[in-house]
Amino acid sequence: MLDWQDIHYFAVLAQAGSLSAAARALGVDHVTVGRRVAALEQALALPLVERLPRRTTLTREGAAVAALADEMAGTVQAIARRARGYADAAKATVRISAPPAVAARLIAPQVARFRQAHPGITLVLSGLSRMAALDRGEAEIAVRLTRPEDPDLVIRRIGVMRFALYATPEQAARPPEDWTFIGYDAALDHVVQQAWLRSLLDGRPIVFQASDLFGQQEAARAGLGAAVLPCFMGDGDPALVRLATGLTPPTRAIWLATYPDLKRAPGIRAALAFLAAAIGQGCPSGPS
Structure with a gap:
């Protein structure tokens, strides 16, 4: 049996390009990453990486395995999202990614109102200049200034x-x-x-x-x-x-994005409604 953690570590290494970068992404030391990848190579009886002084490149076999590992990681994230959608979210944590100015000036000042209405839901707000990867579980909800292109997302235009x-x-x-x-x-x-x-x-x-x-x-x-x-x-x-x-x-149009599986969760639905109201108030879609 293959160890899923070994596959996960290898998938992160394939994306990061070096042991040190993968270690930072995983929150472990580079020795642990190397040990996990070596264990996967041994289990598969295949060389997956070429270890160079400053970077790690994939072998031909490694690139093929990495593509499959990436699909597996997406499936794991989908399972987690589906479980959250089925869960009773009387108590929940919802992670939101938004552009820094939107996060600080439109969302954060309204969080107290949300907390009064939903005392069991904790919002975790990240003001990010880059777009959070929802498919990798970096957030449950994203506020974006460009229309999301992922066809699997539920998107809504909430303001201008x-x-x-x-x-x-x-x-x-x-x-x-x-x-x-x-x-x-x-x-x-x-x-x-x-x-x-x-x-x-x-x-x-x-x-x-x-x-x-x-x-x-x-x-x-x-x-x-x-x-x-x-x-x-x-x-x-x-x-x-x-x-x-x-x-x-x-x-610039402002968009909300999440996955359909997540939208089933009461906490996610409450956060989506809150964000649409808070951002729509500061950036209404109609004439200013």
């Missing part, structure tokens, strides 16, 4: 994030030709609000770049320049005012 250009009143009083700007770093030039910002520049400089909206907002509050912010952040900040640009600002 609107943007505008914000600065301090002192900055706003300057002639537009003297404005300076705050934006994302180059790695995020592809996001729609950054593309819109660049369309406004007309030779004027971006004087500060930050990888997150909180850093941009604080720089704008300090009077460094104008930043493109979601309206739920900018309009709620007494230190900032909207600047007229003459160009229509961008919008």
Whole structure:
């Protein structure tokens, strides 16, 4: 009989690419990963990996086994989701992944209200810039700014994030030709609000770049320049005012995603309804 834990460790190693990276993902030391993979190789009587000084590559047989192991991991996650869907969730923990600004400014301030209505349900909120892998159990519910493509997910459009250009009143009083700007770093030039910002520049400089909206907002509050912010952040900040640009600002749809098996659980249904209401209040789908 093959040991499922050996297969699991090998699948993580195949994805991570090195013993040290797999060990970090699994929360163990690299010796344990190596021992588990060696045990699987012995059980299968096949060489699965080529051990190089800085990385681990799969043999031809290892790549084939890794593909099957990945399918097995997906099946295990599906079993766990189905079990949660059948369970009575009078007490439950629901993990939610959301973009950092949405998590901090739209969801977290409303959690006390949710707790009063559902004292047995604990929400675990992760503000992630990357998209959590629902198929690998990183979260039960994801809030996303792009429409999920996984056909197995249940998705729902719950709001529209609107943007505008914000600065301090002192900055706003300057002639537009003297404005300076705050934006994302180059790695995020592809996001729609950054593309819109660049369309406004007309030779004027971006004087500060930050990888997150909180850093941009604080720089704008300090009077460094104008930043493109979601309206739920900018309009709620007494230190900032909207600047007229003459160009229509961008919008981004906000989506909820989970798996059908999970949606059967009362705790998941309660969390989905809460998220739709909390985010819909701050980012309504209708005209602002």
